[in-house]
Amino acid sequence: MARPTVPRSTRGSTHRPPLAHTQGMSTQALRWIDPPAGPAVVLLDQTRLPAEETYLTCTDVATLDDAIRRLAVRGAPLLGLAGAFGVALAAHRDEDVAAAAATLTRSRPTAVNLGWGAARALAACRRAQQHAATPVDAQRLAARAALAEARAIAADDAEASAAIAAHGLTLVPRAARILTHCNTGALVSAGEGTAFAIILAAHRAGRLAQLWVDETRPLLQGARLTAYEAGRAGLPYAVLPDAAAASLLAAGQVDLVLTGADRVAADGSVANKVGTYGLAVLARHHQVPFVVAAPLSSIDFAAGDGAAIVVEHRPAAEVTSFAGFPVAPAGSDAYNPAFDVTPAALVSVLVTERGLARPVNAGTLHLLGTPRAAGVAAPAIVSMER
Amino acid sequence: MARPTVPRSTRGSTHRPPLAHTQGMSTQALRWIDPPAGPAVVLLDQTRLPAEETYLTCTDVATLDDAIRRLAVRGAPLLGLAGAFGVALAAHRDEDVAAAAATLTRSRPTAVNLGWGAARALAACRRAQQHAATPVDAQRLAARAALAEARAIAADDAEASAAIAAHGLTLVPRAARILTHCNTGALVSAGEGTAFAIILAAHRAGRLAQLWVDETRPLLQGARLTAYEAGRAGLPYAVLPDAAAASLLAAGQVDLVLTGADRVAADGSVANKVGTYGLAVLARHHQVPFVVAAPLSSIDFAAGDGAAIVVEHRPAAEVTSFAGFPVAPAGSDAYNPAFDVTPAALVSVLVTERGLARPVNAGTLHLLGTPRAAGVAAPAIVSMER
Numbered sequence: 199m200a201r202p203t204v205p206r207s208t209r210g211s212t213h214r215p216p217l218a219h220t221q222g223m224s225t226q227a228l229r230w231i232d233p234p235a236g237p238a239v240v241l242l243d244q245t246r247l248p249a250e251e252t253y254l255t256c257t258d259v260a261t262l263d264d265a266i267r268r269l270a271v272r273g274a275p276l277l278g279l280a281g282a283f284g285v286a287l288a289a290h291r292d293e294d295v296a297a298a299a300a301t302l303t304r305s306r307p308t309a310v311n312l313g314w315g316a317a318r319a320l321a322a323c324r325r326a327q328q329h330a331a332t333p334v335d336a337q338r339l340a341a342r343a344a345l346a347e348a349r350a351i352a353a354d355d356a357e358a359s360a361a362i363a364a365h366g367l368t369l370v371p372r373a374a375r376i377l378t379h380c381n382t383g384a385l386v387s388a389g390e391g392t393a394f395a396i397i398l399a400a401h402r403a404g405r406l407a408q409l410w411v412d413e414t415r416p417l418l419q420g421a422r423l424t425a426y427e428a429g430r431a432g433l434p435y436a437v438l439p440d441a442a443a444a445s446l447l448a449a450g451q452v453d454l455v456l457t458g459a460d461r462v463a464a465d466g467s468v469a470n471k472v473g474t475y476g477l478a479v480l481a482r483h484h485q486v487p488f489v490v491a492a493p494l495s496s497i498d499f500a501a502g503d504g505a506a507i508v509v510e511h512r513p514a515a516e517v518t519s520f521a522g523f524p525v526a527p528a529g530s531d532a533y534n535p536a537f538d539v540t541p542a543a544l545v546s547v548l549v550t551e552r553g554l555a556r557p558v559n560a561g562t563l564h565l566l567g568t569p570r571a572a573g574v575a576a577p578a579i580v581s582m583e584r
Numbered sequence: 585m586a587r588p589t590v591p592r593s594t595r596g597s598t599h600r601p602p603l604a605h606t607q608g609m610s611t612q613a614l615r616w617i618d619p620p621a622g623p624a625v626v627l628l629d630q631t632r633l634p635a636e637e638t639y640l641t642c643t644d645v646a647t648l649d650d651a652i653r654r655l656a657v658r659g660a661p662l663l664g665l666a667g668a669f670g671v672a673l674a675a676h677r678d679e680d681v682a683a684a685a686a687t688l689t690r691s692r693p694t695a696v697n698l699g700w701g702a703a704r705a706l707a708a709c710r711r712a713q714q715h716a717a718t719p720v721d722a723q724r725l726a727a728r729a730a731l732a733e734a735r736a737i738a739a740d741d742a743e744a745s746a747a748i749a750a751h752g753l754t755l756v757p758r759a760a761r762i763l764t765h766c767n768t769g770a771l772v773s774a775g776e777g778t779a780f781a782i783i784l785a786a787h788r789a790g791r792l793a794q795l796w797v798d799e800t801r802p803l804l805q806g807a808r809l810t811a812y813e814a815g816r817a818g819l820p821y822a823v824l825p826d827a828a829a830a831s832l833l834a835a836g837q838v839d840l841v842l843t844g845a846d847r848v849a850a851d852g853s854v855a856n857k858v859g860t861y862g863l864a865v866l867a868r869h870h871q872v873p874f875v876v877a878a879p880l881s882s883i884d885f886a887a888g889d890g891a892a893i894v895v896e897h898r899p900a901a902e903v904t905s906f907a908g909f910p911v912a913p914a915g916s917d918a919y920n921p922a923f924d925v926t927p928a929a930l931v932s933v934l935v936t937e938r939g940l941a942r943p944v945n946a947g948t949l950h951l952l953g954t955p956r957a958a959g960v961a962a963p964a965i966v967s968m969e970r
Contacts, residue, residue: 445921472831475830524634526808
């Protein structure tokens with residue numbers, strides 16, 4: 199059995215709930231349970247995949263915060279759910295929901311969805327409390343409202359995922375060979391994910407000839423998680439070292455590079471798993487479309503451009519050791535940013551649940567993101583140049 | 585202790601000889617010993633570094649061939665020595681030296697030095713045998729000549745390494761931040777290596793501000809070997825995931841990208857460890873010089889261009905498992921080329937022991953490589969544009 203790539207939590211207990219989907223979420227990655235002992239957020243520990251399907255039961259915000267920090271739960275849309283369900287958990291325990299929201303927002307600095315989800319649940323608490331007659335009533339109403347809001351976010355996310363898949367499919371040519379990076383499927387979503395949802399749609403439409411999966415060092419989310427999801431879905435796939443992608447592109451073996459995003463700035467700059475920017479440069483060099491898929495909740499209109507996005511730097515040990523074994527000499531320093539930022543000019547198309555932005559710039563993002571556009575059924579921008 | 589990244593040989597015995605240099609070679613990576621029990625080639629098992637300094641004693645060509653295939657011994661110049669000392673070993677054992685040379689040449693298809701070293705030792709055998717009076721005499725003379733030739737190659741390599749360092753140093757600016765890939769130091773050379781020899785020279789000249797070491801997946805020659813050599817030499821260094829190099833370049837943290845080469849085609853195309861080509865594209869995108877250092881023995885004038893270079897594809901398990909632990913689902917396919925090919929147009933300068941080729945093309949390589957140039961003391965092409 200593989201050792202975990204990051205230290206195990208000592209706080210989360212483990213058990214194996216049934217894989218059946220519950221509460222409208224088509225994922226096993228994050229579930230809300232409410233047994234007599236009290237509610238909890240149950241997470242699939244993604245650090246232990248693919249060797250083990252182990253679940254963490256988080257009965258308090260501190261345990262959930264720890265799980266987020268060590269990437270047991272990860273991925274932009276799912277972190278939105280984690281933020282919201284975390285606030286719901288605090289509300290059920292009659293804890294300070296504002297403090298819980300603040301803690302969860304700080305867990306990972308680059309993931310905009312985390313704070314977004316926590317803020318939505320917190321706002322729902324506040325609204326509910328306004329109608330309470332007594333403090334006990336206020337707590338009960340807040341807890342109920344936060345959970346309802348978290349569930350609504352999950353439902354919205356599943357819906358967004360399906361819409362992203364449908365819009366993105368229009369960009370996939372026949373017999374497509376798609377290169378992806380990191381993990382963007384059901385493990386990060388209440389639906390089928392972002393980029394991976396498009397890949398699944400392409401497979402179902404008979405258009406996927408080959409999925410190339412960047413292993414995605416240092417934590418191998420591609421090899422461990424995307425390959426796991428690809429295998430379960432029966433996709434034709436192969437894993438590759440991140441640095442081998444350039445030779446695949448040079449050999450004409452890639453028709454489309456497709457990734458998710460952790461945060462999109464207002465100008466269309468994309469913060470995503472480290473390595474994404476290099477792929478974007480390589481895709482441009484080889485004249486292959488570079489497409490990013492993300493829900494509107496990942497667009498941070500408060501961040502004017504890429505420079506406004508804080509990039510999280512993670513511990514050297516993620517690079518210098520593997521599964522507890524040293525792979526570099528003791529004391530080696532490491533450069534280990536979790537993310538990089540791809541300028542909008544290198545992104546061919548941004549796929550959202552509301553349609554395609556192309557070219558990707560402040561104008562097209564504004565068009566997608568404004569409330570008025572909410573009623574627009576058709577994609578905002580639909581033509582594909584290639 | 586770290587587990588080996590590739591299976592251990594069951595044929596090579598292990599012991600720990602003193603680290604003292606012998607026979608004119610300033611390396612512990614490969615040594616010739618001749619105890620009463622019979623001669624052997626002793627290799628530092630590079631698959632076990634940095635956790636263990638374990639030596640393999642190869643008393644026959646089959647064991648050496650196995651060590652080469654599983655990368656216990658590796659790197660272009662050192663493989664030239666392995667080829668030559670391997671033929672010397674066969675000659676001492678009175679085995680078929682032509683068959684030994686053929687076996688060793690096939691061990692790794694991309695490494696031109698391997699066949700080059702084996703062929704040089706074989707030719708020395710043939711010349712020596714012409715003067716023999718008896719078959720016993722012929723065997724004795726061939727063994728002596730092959731060993732002398734192998735030692736001459738080692739001496740030439742040490743000299744070439746020093747000359748490469750001197751020529752390459754002219755390209756290093758003050759307070760240089762150098763990014764390198766794979767491993768190119770004393771572990772691959774009878775001297776201080778190729779690219780790494782330049783880095784050491786820069787450090788001694790007070791010009792090295794920072795060495796960025798690509799970890800170099802899948803076998804982590806950067807993290808395991810280059811970091812090991814950098815640490816021993818007291819260089820300021822940090823290891824990074826290969827895919828993080830793009831963000832370092834974007835941040836303006838790299839003044840020079842410097843790599844070795846496994847084979848250079850006549851037109852200047854460079855076959856080197858997978859990931860090199862992507863770095864070259866990224867360096868060009870960020871207007872950072874991309875410099876390759878290689879001895880003339882790595883130039884294959886018989887290969888007209890990059891398409892003529894056979895790229896070795898290695899087992900999927902190198903990517904899908906780590907130290908015996910699975911990191912991808914069982915049965916995952918992998919794309920695992922050992923090398924990629926960088927077009928000459930992306931190489932700013934090629935540094936050889938005879939000087940600098942710039943621009944890198946068939947004309948400048950021909951000038952460096954022709955026998956007439958052997959007497960030229962000064963670099964063939966010396967100007968540096970930036």
